Amino acid sequence: MRKSILIYGISVAVLIGIMKWLEYRYVVKSLPVEAYLGLIAVICTGLGIWMGLKYMQRKELTTISPQVVPAIPPTISYLDLGISEREFEVLQLMAKGLSNQEIADQLYISIHTVKTHASNLYQKLDVKRRTQALQKAQELQII
Amino acid sequence: MRKSILIYGISVAVLIGIMKWLEYRYVVKSLPVEAYLGLIAVICTGLGIWMGLKYMQRKELTTISPQVVPAIPPTISYLDLGISEREFEVLQLMAKGLSNQEIADQLYISIHTVKTHASNLYQKLDVKRRTQALQKAQELQII
DNA sequence: TAACTACTCATCCTAAAGGGTGATTTTCAG
DNA sequence: CTGAAAATCACCCTTTAGGATGAGTAGTTA
Numbered sequence: 532m533r534k535s536i537l538i539y540g541i542s543v544a545v546l547i548g549i550m551k552w553l554e555y556r557y558v559v560k561s562l563p564v565e566a567y568l569g570l571i572a573v574i575c576t577g578l579g580i581w582m583g584l585k586y587m588q589r590k591e592l593t594t595i596s597p598q599v600v601p602a603i604p605p606t607i608s609y610l611d612l613g614i615s616e617r618e619f620e621v622l623q624l625m626a627k628g629l630s631n632q633e634i635a636d637q638l639y640i641s642i643h644t645v646k647t648h649a650s651n652l653y654q655k656l657d658v659k660r661r662t663q664a665l666q667k668a669q670e671l672q673i674i
Numbered sequence: 675m676r677k678s679i680l681i682y683g684i685s686v687a688v689l690i691g692i693m694k695w696l697e698y699r700y701v702v703k704s705l706p707v708e709a710y711l712g713l714i715a716v717i718c719t720g721l722g723i724w725m726g727l728k729y730m731q732r733k734e735l736t737t738i739s740p741q742v743v744p745a746i747p748p749t750i751s752y753l754d755l756g757i758s759e760r761e762f763e764v765l766q767l768m769a770k771g772l773s774n775q776e777i778a779d780q781l782y783i784s785i786h787t788v789k790t791h792a793s794n795l796y797q798k799l800d801v802k803r804r805t806q807a808l809q810k811a812q813e814l815q816i817i
Numbered sequence: 818t819a820a821c822t823a824c825t826c827a828t829c830c831t832a833a834a835g836g837g838t839g840a841t842t843t844t845c846a847g
Numbered sequence: 848c849t850g851a852a853a854a855t856c857a858c859c860c861t862t863t864a865g866g867a868t869g870a871g872t873a874g875t876t877a
Binding site: 759784 | 852853854855856857858863
């Protein structure tokens with residue numbers, strides 16, 4: 532969170548710098564002020580979209596809560612294997628046949644993170660490949 | 675999607691209106707230009723956040739739930755899909771999590787042949803990846 | 818506050834998978 | 848016997864997956 536504030540502050544600072552520079556340009560070249568306002572608008576809109584997705588979107592995730600487990604079958608949970616929630620999400624998307632990039636897009640994280648989750652997943656499932664992980668997960672009835 | 679574009683267009687229009695109004699205020703009252711730019715920045719940032727949350731929400735998964743599947747299992751054969759015997763063998767070994775090389779060793783053929791079978795398999799299953807093929811094969815209950 | 822866990826992102830490198838094309842041999846039905 | 852389908856193998860190229868490693872952030876708990 533501290534970093535978020537820092538980044539936002541820096542962004543604003545940069546923005547002010549740009550504004551000052553634009554003001555100078557305005558005085559010198561007398562371009563229409565709408566151009567600068569429009570530029571600011573575009574930049575801030577993009578920044579807002581980025582911030583919104585980055586720091587607010589996570590709260591609205593419909594996370595698959597571990598409490599909602601099947602009632603009757605007392606099969607083991609993914610938690611019993613030390614698999615975290617996020618890793619389990621990745622596993623579920625893997626089972627749908629998605630590539631790492633597609634999983635990344637789906638979860639709004641980078642492909643690097645997906646790979647990290649996948650690697651941890653393979654270790655915890657004691658497998659070496661994606662298809663093995665899926666086979667084992669089905670065998671363990673955790674998906 | 676059309677609605678998104680429409681709303682975005684309206685937003686931009688409103689924004690331009692605000693800008694014009696601000697320009698007028700600027701001329702009349704001669705307040706520092708930074709104030710208006712800052713206001714634009716704030717407004718656009720908020721708009722961006724709203725847009726980001728509203729229209730770039732996490733994509734909903736097109737879950738192929740087993741409940742939707744007909745109650746009476748269709749139980750089609752792999753032959754109905756034009757999948758040959760050898761291709762089906764490869765598919766079964768894929769489902770076990772074997773790599774192409776391991777499948778080749780298992781069937782006493784070269785890895786090139788396995789890849790060929792795999793490619794034909796993907797075409798006949800109308801998929802693009804190994805994991806997709808496995809998902810679809812399970813969905814069709816042919817493995 | 819310190820420790821711990823989960824999550825995130827990154828780079829470098831290797832291995833595996835996949836697309837496209839072409840070719841030869843086997844098998845089998847017409 | 849002949850043509851079609853199946854099976855086999857190969858090469859080139861691009862994309863994807865995976866391993867190893869390092870690092871930063873957020874939240875929780877001792």
